[in-house]
Amino acid sequence: MNLVAESLGFATLVGGWLVLLFALGLAMKSAPWHKVRNDRPAQNVWLGMTLIVFLVWQFSAQIAEGISFHFLLMTMMTLMFGWQFALFGAWLALIGLAFYLPTGWEAIGINALFMALLPIFVTEVFVKISERYLEQNFFVYVFFNGFLAAGVASVLALTTGGLLMWVNDVYSLAVLKQVFFPFIPLMAIPEGFVNGMLMAALIVLKPNWISSFHDRTHISGK
Structure with a gap:
């Protein structure tokens, strides 16, 4: 989903930009x-992946005015390029969206917060957990770092987006409970499936494209 600047408060817009600029500074x-x-x-x-994210974020399923759903693909971007380049790609995609959608330049920061930064952070946490506590193999990588991380990231990102709409009086909590929150689990499953399947395909076809996957660690001798 993409929040529109006109429906958000000044504090939300400024806060989103401050967090984004801080994160971009760390990434740089x-x-x-x-x-x-x-x-x-x-x-x-x-x-190429940044362009794909931009295109995917343009097309969404709208269930009410101002409420829509689309894939995030941030787990795949993070696993492929690391959190820094995943954030750069999401930032460029959001800048592109500002030209094509009525979200407004002011909303780039807050949209980046829950559409990019939160999923990237969740994916990084899952990768660290898997490296420390789980056996390193192909199936753990795909199902834990790919499928499960993307699903959890989607739930947290969409929930955060819903709460932002509530806090900014875009919709009441009662309306969101009826037309938004019930659809979050329905998006989390395909989000996890798409990210997991794409990562599995890339491991087979183009493993050199994935910075977080290593044959010696995840395949050799398993």
Whole structure:
């Protein structure tokens, strides 16, 4: 879903931009630039995935005015490129959306907060948990880091979006309970399935595109 600036309060819009700028600053400082600086194929893959995210975020299923659903794909972006480049891609996608959708430039920050930053954070947490407590193999990677992480991220992101609409008086809590919150689990399952299946396909076809997957760790000797 994409929140529209006109329906949001000043504090929400400013707060979203402050969080986004802080996160972008951290990402710029910590991103492994040496891995992509002279790697044109890697740059093209990242740009291609960013374009796909932009296109996916344009098309959504609308169930009421101002309430719509679409895939996030942030778990896949995070697993492929790391949280920094996933955030850069989401930021560019949101800038592009500001040209094509009536969300407004002011809403880029708050949309990035729950559509990108929250799913990226959830995915990073799942990856750390799997590395520390679970056996490293193909199935754990796909089902835990891909399917489950994406599903949980979708639930938290959409719930946050719903709460933001409530806090900003876009819709009352009673209306959201009727036309928004019940659909969140129905989106979480396909979100997890799509991310998990795409990661499985990439592991088979293009494992070199996935920065967080390593044959020696997840496949060799398993």
